Amino acid sequence: MASFDHFINMYDIKLKPRMLRSLMKQHIPDEKHPLQNPTELSTVVSLIKTHRLLSESFDESVNPTHVEEWKSAVDKWVDRLSTLVSSKLPDKCWMGICLLGVTCQECGSDRFCALYSNWFSMLLTHIQALSDSHFVRIACFASISDLLTRKEQWTYCAKLLTFSHRPLFVIMKVETATVSKILSRRCGDTVMKKCAYCLALLTKSKGDEHSWSLMMQKILFTVNGQLNDVFQGLEESKGSEITRFLVPPGMDPPPPLGGQQILESSNQALNMSEQLILSTVSNLMLCCCTMLSTTYPVQVTLPIHALVALMERILMMDGSLPQTLLPFISVTQQENLCMQLPVLHSDTLDLLTATIKQVRSQLLPHAARIIRILTEYFQRCQVPMLRVKVYSIIKILLISVGVGVISQLAHEVIQNASIDLDCGNLEGSGFSCATHSEVITKTLQQSSNRKRKHAGTTRTIEEKQTDVGAELPKIKPPTPIQLKIAALEALEALLTVGGSLGSETWRPNVDCLLLTVAASACNGGWYGEEQNTLFQLTEPMSSCHDLQLAALRALLASLVSPARVRPPYLHQGLELFRKGKQEVGTKLAGFCAHALLALEVLIHPRALPLIDVRTANYVSFDERVNSIFPQKMFSDSKRNNCPISMDQLGISSGDPHADYDELYDSWLGNGDANEIQKSNHDADVIHSLEPQTSREPDAEKLVSSVPSSEAMITDEIEKESATVVPDRATGHKDEIMVEAPNIQEPVATVVALPVVSADSSCANAEKVKISLETSADANCDNVKASSETGVLEHTDPKMVSEKDFSTAKIETLASLSKTTFTVSDSKNQGYVFALNDEPSMDLFPDIVDGDPDSD
C-alpha cells in the first residue's frame, strides 16, 4: 500500500516522517552498529534543516494520521538521540550531542517544552564527567548554549515566566559544574571560553534581575580575590576598597562562585602558578563581557563603581615595584606576572568597552573617572595591540559622551596619535612633508609647553608625557598598520564630534597632520584590495589599503568639520580624492567619490529656499555652474602648481569661505558688517600665507592677535546695538539686516575680493578680477555679460570700506552703519540679479551709485 502512495510534491507533509525514518536508518547508528563516517552527519543535518523535518509544523487542514505519523517518527528520533548521547563510545556520544543541539534549535515548541529538562540533565552529566574527550566537551557546551538560547527565546514568546524558575536548582548545578571547570583549569583555551559563555548565558536563561546582579557581584568578587593573591607585594592593598564597593558595609558577602566546595578546592590549589590564576581571571572577565553584552529581558543593575575600580586596579598595575613597599616578591614571580599582564590588560579593555557600550547614557557620572584612567594608562602603554584598543575606546567615548569630553581628551589623543602616526617617517610624500612634520613636532612641543604652564597641578602626568615624547623617537619601532588605523579613527571621531568647540589650539595641527598622513599613505600609489587574500588563512589583516582608506576618511573629516577658517588644505585633499577615485572598483574609489560629493557642498554652499516658485530656473542655473566648474578647477590645479593656484581655485570655484564662515558672517547683519570683513580678513591672511611658508611665526601671531581685537570690537558693537535695540528707532539698520544673509549664493564671492586686495597689492586685485571674469565666462550666455560687469563693480565699494576700516579702526556707529549700508545693499542686488536670471534693469543704477567710491 505504502509503495504506491505517492507524494504530491516535495513539500508534502507525508514526505517528512518518511525522510526522517530513512535518514535514521541510513546514517544514524544505533547501539548495535558502529559509526561509519562522521562526515555523513553534515548531510543529515542539512537535510533536517532544509526540509524542517523536526519542526512538526503543519496547517490545520492536514490529515491527522499524517501528523501522528510524523510525531511518532520524531519520537523515534529523540529516542535514538538519547541512546546515542548516553552511549559509552565517544564518537557516538559526540554525534548524539551534536544532533541534540541541532534538535534544540529545530524542534517544535511543544516538544521542546516537554523534553527540555530531560535533555538538560543528559548534557549536564556530560559536563560533570571530566573524562570525556575534547570534542565531546566542546560539543556539549555548544549544545547546552543552544538549549539555553532556545529556552530564552521560547520563554519570551510564551510569556510564561514561571517556567524559567522551575529548573533553578538544575541551573545551580550547572553553575557549579561550569565554575569548577573554569577554576580547575584543566581544559584547553577554547573550552574555557565556551565555559565562560555558558556561565553568562545561564543568568540570561534565568531571566530575573537579581540572579544577574548576584552573578556579576560573585564574579567581580572572585576576580578581586584572585588579584589579591597575584598582585601581592606589588601594590598597596586596593582590593579591600573594591570589596567595600562590592559589598556595602553591613551586608553579607555574596556566596562564593560555584558553591562552597569549589572555593575550598581552589583554596587548596593556591600554590598553583600565577599564570593559571591570571588565565582564570581572564576567563571570568570574558564572562563579565558576555554578561554585559548580551541582552536581557529585564533591567538589571550593574555595580559600576566597583567595576571601574577593579579595572583601574588592573590597568594601573604595570609590574613595577612600589617605592613605599619593601620588595618581598621574587624576581621569578615578577617575571611571570609581567609576562601575563598584557593579556590581562587586553581583557580589561574589552570589559571596559563592553561596559561603555552597555551603560550608555548612564555613563555620564563616571565618564570623567574613566577618562582619567584611560589617559594615564595611555601614557604608559607601549604594546601596540593594547593601544589599538585604547584608541577604539576613546572613539566610542567621544561619540557616546559627546562634546564635553573634547577638552579633556583632545590633547591626549593628538599627542599620542602624532607619535603613533610617526610623522618623522613621512618624508618625500610630494606635499612638502618635511616642513609639515617639522611644523607638527614644533607645534606639538609648543602646545605641550603651553599646557604645562596652564596646568601645573598635574605634574607627574606631564613628566611622563615628556618621557614618552623623548624616548620614542630614539627607539622608533615601525608602527603596525592597525595602530595607525586606530589612531586615525580616533582623530576622525575627535573631529566629527567637536571640530569647532574650543578647538583653536589644536585644530591647525590636526589638519596638517592628517593631510601629511594621507598624502604619505597615498604617495606610493594605491594598494589593491586583493592583498588581503594573501593572508586569508589567518585573521583578516588590515592592509595598506585599509590604512589609505582610514587616512582618507580622517582627511575628509578634517576638511568637512567646521572650523574658524576655511579648510587650508582643501586643494590637496581634493587632489587626493580625485586620484583615489580613479582606482575603479575598490572600496577606496567608492569612498573617494563619496568624499568628493561631501566636499562639493563646501565649494558650492547651498542655501536652498524651502518653497520656491522659481524652482526650475534656479536648479538649472545651479546645475550649469556645477557642470562647468569642476573641470575648470581640475585643469587649473593641474596646469600650474605655483602657490597662487590655490587662491585662484578658491576664488574661481565661487567659494573663498566655507559655509561656516559665510553663514556666521551673514548672521551678523546687524551693524557688524565690519566684523564680517574683519574675520574674512584674517581668514585670508592665513590662507594667502599658507602655500609659500606654511605657518610662519608672524602668521601665527596674526591669528592669535586678531581674534582678541576682533572680540573687543564685537563686544563694543554688540553693546551698542543692545542699547539701541529695544526701542523702535532702528529704522535703516533693520533694512540692512534683512538683506545681509544672501552671501551664500555662488555669485556672492565678492566678499572675498576686497579682502585680498586690501591686504596685498593692487596687482593682486587685478588678477582676482581676471579670474572672476573667466569664471563668469564659464557661465551661461544670458547671465554672462551682466554678471561680469555687475560683480566687478560690486567689488569696489567694499574695497573702500575695508580700507576705511583698516585706517580708522573704530568709527562712530553712524558712519559705520552708513558704510555697511552701501555694502550690503549692493551685495544684495548682485545676488538678486544673478538669481533671477532675467536682468532687472531698475537695480542697475543702484550699483553704479556705489561706484564712485572706487579707485
Added chain:
Amino acid sequence: MEVVIASSSTDAGIGCWELQTGAEQLRYKSCASPSHGLTSVGNRFLASSQITSSSSGSILYWSWSKPHVEVRSFPAEPIRPLISNSHGTYLIGGGVSGHIYFWEVTTGRLLQKWHAHYRGVTCLALSDDDSLLISGAEDGHVRVWSLFMIFDDVRREETRHLYEHSFSEHTLRVNNVVVGYGGCNAIVVSASDDRTCKVWSLSTGKLLRNIVFPTIIDAIALDPGEHVFYAGSRDGKIFIAALNADCSSSSSYGMHIIGLLSDQSKAVTCLAFGVDGVTLISGSEDGMVRVWDTMTHNITRIFKHSKGPVNNILVVKQPDSFNLPNTQVPSTKRRGSLVVPPLDKYLDFTDETKDIEAVIAYQETCKRPLDPSYVSFHVMMNHIKEFQKQDSSAATEMDVERLKLECKRSVQMVQQWKKLYENLHQFCVNELLDGVQSGGTNVDSS
C-alpha cells in the same frame, strides 16, 4: 502613534490627541504645570513639575496607560522647567532659586545640583547629542553647560566657572530657549521679555543675530531645516523669522520677520513641531491647541483643551504596545505600573553608595529576538572538518578512545570465548570421562 500632549497652568489635566486622526486619548488627571514643566521621559512616561506654593512644589509621573498620578516626588524647592534626555535616563529641573537639579530616573538619586543663575531658571534645553545643557533664567542670562564637566569633580575645582558660555545680552527674563541641529555646531535661539529673539552660536559663543519683535515672544519652534523659526507672541500671532531663509522681501513686521500665522487667538504660549517637519502645533491662552500646516499657513485642526491657558505642548511617539492592553497582559503589567522610584530631595554626600551602581535598562532589542544565534551546528561542522583532516589531534584522541573501548570489548570477548572454550573443554572432558566411566560401567554391567 504620534500624539499631541498639552497641559495647562490651571488644573485641567493633560490632554492627549492623536495627531493624524484627531481622536482624543486618555486625559491624565491633576496636573497644573508651569511653563516648560512637562516632559516625556524617554517616551516611557510623562513627568511634570507642579508649583503648589512659593516654597514648595512637586514632580509627578504618569504612565501612558493610567489617568492618575503614579509617582509623586517632592524636591527641595519648586521646580519650573523640567526636561529629560533622549534615553530617558536623567531628569533635569530648574529651581526657582536658580539651582539646576540633575536626577537619575531609574534610581531617583539626585546626582548633582548646582547654582546656575542668580534668579529662577525659566527654561532648559539639551543639545541633540545630549551633552550640552542650555538654561535660561529670569535674570536674562542664557548659559551653556557641559554635562561632562558637571560630573568631573577634579576639573570642576580647577575652573573658575562651570559653564561653557554665558550669554548676557538679554535685558529681561528669558522665556524660551531652543537648540538647533548639529551637536556643538548648533545654534541656540532664545526669546525674552525684552521683545527680542537672539540667535547664538554654540561653538563660538557669540551672538549671531538679534531680531526685534513688535511684542513679547513666549514660545519658539525651530523649523527642522533651520530655514526659519516660528515665534509665538503675546498678541496671538506666530511670527516667522528668517534664519537661513531668503528675506529680501521687506516685511512690515520688522527686520528678519518674513511672515505671520494668525488666527485671532489669545497669546501663543507654546509651539511644537510634528514629526513630519511640516506640522506646527501651537497652544494658546484661550485653551485651544491649533495644528498648522506651515507650507500653506492654514490651520488643519483645533483641539480644545480647557478654558484655562495651555502652556505646554509635546509631540510624542507613544509606544505601540500601550494600545493593545488586552493582548499582552504581562507586558502591560510590567509597563503599565511604573517601577520608578520617586526623586530624591537632597544631594547625599554622606552615603557611600552614591553612584555606585548603574542600571542597564530593559532594552528594546530584547523585544523581538529575531534570529538567535545557535552555535552547535557550526561546532559540529568544525569537528567534521577536523575529522577529515588526518592529523588532527582531537579527532585522533576520539579515535583512540573508541579503539580503547573496542579493545576493551575485544578483550572481554576474548575472555568470554576463553571461558566458553574452557567450559566446552570441561564439558567435553567431563563427557568423555563420563562416557568412559559409563562405558566402563556399561561394559561392567554388560
